[in-house]
Amino acid sequence: MNYSTKINSEGFAIINNFYTENEIEKLISLIENKTENNSENSTFRKSQDLFAIRQFHKEIPETLNFIFNENLKQIIDSNFGKGFFITxxxxxxxxxxxxxxxxxxxxxxxxxxxKIDIENFENWTVKQNQYAVQPPKEIxxxxxxxxxxxDKTTKDNGALKVINNSHSKGILRIENLDFENEVETICEIEKGGIMIMKPLLFHASNKTTNNERRRVIHIEFSKQQLPNGLEWSEKTILN
Incomplete structure (x- = not known):
């Protein structure tokens, strides 16, 4: 299953029917069990429009055996190579x-x-003792x-919209994109499907209009060592 050409040229790839119904139901069960008992946890964010769990793989590590099945390990190895870890x-x-x-x-x-002063590491922020920084674009x-x-994700319940190939333009201000000449794709995905994307791909999502829930697990990966003793705070090496 090689999608690397599409990922490199378009910035993303969609693979439907990736997880079985049973695997998805198991993930839902593990998430619901955890969220019922952790409403005060600082990594859990809840409003009427969004519920989010930050550091998801650390908060609910039991999910990792189901997420990183042989299918996903093969996709990562064949499209990106060895040595990647969760960031x-x-x-x-x-x-x-x-x-x-x-x-x-x-x-x-x-x-x-x-936080360390390092050349080309910019726009530092800290929220709940979590540091974030913009690294050089090469990273x-x-x-x-x-x-x-x-869940099944369509244009009516907030599917991602992306600007094809925008990841190849480096770090850009949105007003410098020539929308008249860009291709936009609405990434509708079936329940149990996955989307692989590059961080520099411009993406957005609309409000929900069809009264259908949308749940997504978002996981970022790298295999790069950061300079000057700086470390990825959520780094988790895959078995």
Missing amino acids: KSIYFDKPEKSNWFVAYHQDLTISVDK LENNFTIRIHI
Whole structure:
């Protein structure tokens, strides 16, 4: 299953029927069991428009055996190679009546363990003792993200929109994209499907209009050593 040509040229690939119904139901069960007992946890964020679990793979590590089945390990090895590890993960639950929308953007920051003055590491932030920074584009260009769809996702419940091949243009301000001459794709994905994407791909999502829930597990990967003793704060090496 080689999608590397499409990922490199378009910035993303969609693979439907990736997880079985049984695997998805097991993930849902593990997530629901955890969320019922952790409403005060600082990594759990809840509003009427969005429920999110940050550091998902650390908060619910029991899910990893189901997420990283032989299928996913093979996809990562055949499309990216060996040595990749998790650098960040978030679980998103967009409820049926959600008005949450996200404007076009690139994923420009990484989560790190501390703040150090390093050349070309910019725009530092800290939230709940979690440092984030924008690294040089070369680091972002070599990373990738996998999004696991727990629900069927369509244009009516906030499927991602992407600008094809926009990842190849480096770090850009959105106003510097020539929308008249760009190709936009709405990434509709079946329950149990995955989307692989590059961090610099411009992506957005609309409000939900069809009263259907949208749950996604978002996992970011790298195999790069950060400089000057800086470390990925959520780094988890895959077995």
